[in-house]
Amino acid sequence: MKKTRYVLALALGGLSAFAHGAAPVNLIPMPAQLSVSGQGFTVTPQTTIFVDPGDPAARRTAEYLASLTAHTRHLQMQVKAGDADAGAIVLKLDPKAPITSPEGYTLDVYSAGIRIVARDEAGLFYGAVTAWQLMTPSPGTGDVRVEPVHIRDEPRFAWRGMMLDSARHFQTPAEVRTVIDQMAQHKLNTLHWHLTDDQGWRIEIKRYPELTRIGAWRTPPTLGKKAGAGRYGGFYTQDDIRAIVAYAAERHITVVPEIDMPGHAQAAVASYPELGVTGTRPPVSPDWGVNPYLYNVDDNTVHFLQNVLDEVMALFPSTYIHVGGDEAVKDQWKASAAVQARMHALGIKNEDALQTWFIDQMGGYLTAHGRRLIGWDEILEGGIPASATVMSWRGTQGAIDAAKQGHDVVLSPAPQLYLDQMQSDLPDETTGRLPSMSLKSYYDFEAVPKALNAAQAKHVLGMQANMWTEHMPTLRHVEHAVFPRMDALSEAAWTPAKERDWHGFLDRLPSQLARYRMQDIAYADSAFAPSIEVDRNAAIASGHANVTLSNQAKYGGVHYTTDGSEPNASSPLYVRPFAVNLPTTIKAVALAADGTPLADVRTRVLDLPSLRTRGTGELENCPGSDFRLRVQPTPDATSMAPTYLINVFDNCRMYRAAKLDGMAAIRVDTATLPRNYQLAHDAKLVKAYTSATPQGELVVRMDSCKGKPLASLPLPTDQPATFTLQGAMAKQAGTHDLCLVFTSPITGPIYGVGAVTLVPAEKAAP
DSSP: OHHHHHHHHHHHTTOBOOOOSSOOOOOSSOOSEEEEOSOOEEEOTTOEEEEOTTOHHHHHHHHHHHHHHHHHHOOOOEEEESSOOSSEEEEEEOTTSSOOSTTOEEEEEETTEEEEEESSHHHHHHHHHHHHHHTOSSSOOSOEEEOOEEEEEOOSOSEEEEEEEOSSSOOOHHHHHHHHHHHHHTTOOEEEEEOEETTEEOBOOTTOTHHHHTTTEEOOOOBTTBOOOSOEEOOBOHHHHHHHHHHHHHTTOEEEEEEEESSSOHHHHHHOGGGBSSOOOOOOOOOEEOOOOOBOOSHHHHHHHHHHHHHHHHHOOOSEEEEEOOSOOOHHHHHOHHHHHHHHHHTOOSHHHHHHHHHHHHHHHHHHTTOEEEEEGGGGTTOOOTTOEEEEOSSSHHHHHHHHTTOOEEEOOTTTTBTTBOSOOOTTOOSEEESOOOHHHHHHOOSSOTTSOHHHHTTEEEEEEEEOOTTOOSHHHHHHHHTTHHHHHHHHHHSOGGGOOHHHHHHHHHHHHHHHHHTTOOOOOTTTOOEEEOOHHHHHHHSEEEEEEEOTTOBSEEEEESBSOOOOTTSOBOOSOEEEESSEEEEEEEEOTTSOBSSOOEEEEESHHHHTEEEGGGOEEOTTOOOEEEEOSSTTOOOSOOOEEEOTTOOEEEEEEEEOTTEEEEEEEEEEEOOOEEOGGGGGGOOOOOOSSSSOEEEEEESSTTSOEEEEEEOOSSOOSEEEEEEEOOOOOSEEEEEEEEOSOTTSOEEEEEEEEEEETTTSOO
16 A cells, blocks of 8 residues: 555656566666576675686676676676686677677576677677676665566667866866766766867977966956956866876776867967967966967978877877867957968958868878878868768757768757756756756767758768866766766667657666765755745745745655654655745755655745745846856866856846835845956847946846835955945835846856845844
């Protein structure tokens, strides 16, 4: 009866019930073919992993499996060469195995053991990863019973990638290896490594030492009268890179380096000003966005970059070398007499065609060295080399156009596959771009555009998610952004489309979250975190609140308390909205079927002050611009909180549906944030307001941003990092929107709002 009530409660609460019948086989990504029959096998410390004598590839994979199992389950197994005993795990490479893909494998679990067969080492490796997942179906250590499965598996796409941006924020070699380890466990096979940009040059080039002596370091922006912290940066020595590339190769991951050109070149021009168009030395940029600096187009610069590519190719054996090609604003080229003369000499009519010529110089050079150029979809503008591959990021149209022209493509569109998009709109989310991209949106992404016919679809190599790090300064930020969306990515890239099942994926995900915890991966619980919602104004008016609980994935049983105690499986199970009297504290947690928490407990205090307060994520953009970004107090801050949701084009926020009866004052918790954004041609869209004082004010208007002014709060002249503005507000009745606009100069800082509180007359300062 209790189980029936549990499932019924899930259905009534709008949350999907757990699968009935046999427990799911907890594999991610789901194999192409899987059946369950017969008896399982128990793996113990006495279980041996056998490989054929004289097969170093199989032994490498066996040692990897043994090491991973020992690390995550504390289950120590020996690896031996020779004929297998009964009750063993066998890894075998068989070039005659009936497997079509070099990354394919078969895996069988019998009562007498486990057998993995592949034609190539990559397939054997992925079979071993599957075996490891079968041996970690749930948290625990020691002996484990493995489901009796029969698997025949191969990937849907050849390119299953993740891009890691090390230019904006630097990860240590150990941190890069952590990312590689997780990619391998998800059967991803391409690490696109973004190594140069305006904000830093991260790869040692021995012929040009200034690239790292100068270009690898930036000075953070000043904030008011106070300078930022000391220099920020770092770079990878060539020995570091060789070691990382080898580490990835052992896990069957190809590292594709990106050396940006002709734009995103400011760090290089800061190192060698003669590479630039103006001849002057800029700083390594402390600003995010689209910077103006381009490489010039003379022969010396072309040869410089080809010399750089020589050292890059020596370090990276990948077929593909990424040359960027994106966001190259042509203003400097247009303004340069030397560049215009070069265009005339080459018979080139416009700057887009000049970029095509520039990219073609690099593409031809790479082709002559047995490599292939890949670039962002801007390289389509003006035509591209016949051998070039296009990575489509500005939506999917670039991939469609390129495939129709006969070019191979990788789907990597923004915002759908951008990992710096926030995972939810929860109030405790950390930094990132908006709109949020949920776990389900990743799972549902289809890499083959419907606009392509069957022949054109063959040019789709696969898909890739991009981890841009402007707002991800630490590995903890990166892990929060990447996991568990990497699980959804891996299944979308590996599993046949007809075998993908969102609800089955959710059933399998708790085991994967446990694997993250075993390995200290700081994944986000956003998909399962309870949202605690009330009608604020109704609660203020009546003294009680109707509470609705939900989570993004609509999965798990949500349990709650109303007395401030920690909820668990014995706490009330949410079925339908419930009423509470004010004041009270609601705590809620989503639990898996076995009672394991799917997310941390979420808490909401319900009292009059909190109901009259809106946090940064609850304030909307003012009309006119939908740009939203959640940022840290400083660009390189290492903490996960606090964060501030801002619009770099309009320093204005909306407090919707404010109940103003009896309110006499307003309090705004504020932060001074650096305006470190290069907006190129979009800079003209930044909105300026007329101010009454040199430093500006926070003006509160009613109903709209042109409405009646209710308060004007002067901003401090010394620009402290955080401060509170509080002042009288003209008394009004009824419910109205409030527009909060900062009239400070747009050459100065951006002001972030942490929270806005309406203060009743009896609480307002005299």
